[in-house]
Amino acid sequence: MHTRKVLAASGALIMTLGLAACGGDDGGGGGGGGDTAGLLDGASITVGSKDFDEQLILGNISKLALENAGADVTDQINTGGTDVARAALVNGEIDTYWEYNGTAWISFFQETEPIADRIEQYEVVRDRDLEENDLHWLAPADFNNTYALAYQADAADDLGNPETLSDLATLIEEDPDAATLCVESEFSARDDGLPGMEATYGYQFPSDNVTVLDTAIVYSAAAEGDPCNFGEVFTSDGRVSALDLVVLEDDEGFFPLYNPSPVFTDDVYAEYGDELTEIFDPISAALTQEEMTALNERVSVDLEDPADVAEDWLSENDFI
The missing domain is CATH 3.40.190.10 (Periplasmic binding protein-like II)
Structure with missing residues (x-):
């Protein structure tokens, strides 16, 4: 049937x-x-x-x-x-x-x-x-509406002008204090979220640099660069353009x-x-x-x- x-x-x-x-x-x-x-x-x-x-x-x-x-x-x-x-x-x-x-x-x-x-x-x-x-x-x-990481456009120079998720490897190695990330609770634990992404790209954010927040607060935190320079976003979310966030390309096609x-x-x-x-x-x-x-x-x-x-x-x- x-x-x-x-x-x-x-x-x-x-x-x-x-x-x-x-x-x-x-x-x-x-x-x-x-x-x-x-x-x-x-x-x-x-x-x-x-x-x-x-x-x-x-x-x-x-x-x-x-x-x-x-x-x-x-x-x-x-x-x-x-x-x-x-x-x-x-x-x-x-x-x-x-x-x-x-x-x-x-x-x-x-x-x-x-x-x-x-x-x-x-x-x-x-x-x-x-x-x-x-x-x-x-x-x-x-x-x-896939996952992505994004950061405030005005912070590009300070963060090394990353364009792809692969580019974060350099930042994490050379300036780990700047590699701060805000995520919501599901993304922090899901196989198609942060753990899987880090495994695919071969790097790991310092554990003290990852902050779990409510979804709405992740966007404003990334836009303000406080307490994180990067935030987990959804690609169809209207706040990405409204807050002038730069979305990093998923160059390994993980998500x-x-x-x-x-x-x-x-x-x-x-x-x-x-x-x-x-x-x-x-x-x-x-x-x-x-x-x-x-x-x-x-x-x-x-x-x-x-x-x-x-x-x-x-x-x-x-x-x-």
Whole structure:
């Protein structure tokens, strides 16, 4: 049964990924909310999300899109961190949230080698999670929210003008006091975070130089150079450009792709799979890097409400 479901979705997936690779129509979209109205009449779906700004936006996008299609939605947005949200989905406490293919590949499936091709990386995660956990990954969004390290542009000369993660080896060796790093708790311990990055690049930040902070504070700390010159950032976060941070190139290609998909439990997908694909595939195609970064900036920098930002974007793109 799993094989039939995967093959049935492949044609629609190829079309959707092709659109996404081109950024959709002018990066936005045209979804046609009227076309989905009533598709989910009678459905009851619980929506969750992780606990950072981008996820709050994506969770509200799901909630509003499902409600527009007629579903009765229970709001469990801001479920918790990755482990909490994943456990809630696996246990059926929520029916859906947006998960990143790189997170599944490295953290859930304990793989060590990311796949560079975005379609292949998605497909292997989709197929494996379906086979092992009866979870259904819809087509991925176009944007990639991978990890990176960044520093304040004004500090470039003092830090030796690093451009790549490899360049940090020289700084750590020659001026270790300047090799200070702020990270959030997950990144400090994840295989696809700091430990794996240091192993790949062959250096290690002095342990006293690594400070664990809340995600939002990491950005301001890096921007101010206090208590760290470098900070862990997400590449689709609007604060990167707003705070004039320089992102170091991952020249060894360590960090996996992190294209997110709406993931659904088997109970919901078995009954409404075609309808969910019709609702979410155009949304995913329209969520380009530029679009998601702009949405994140409205929440993280301008402090707008994630629900309002999600509703504005869905309305502007005719999804609701």
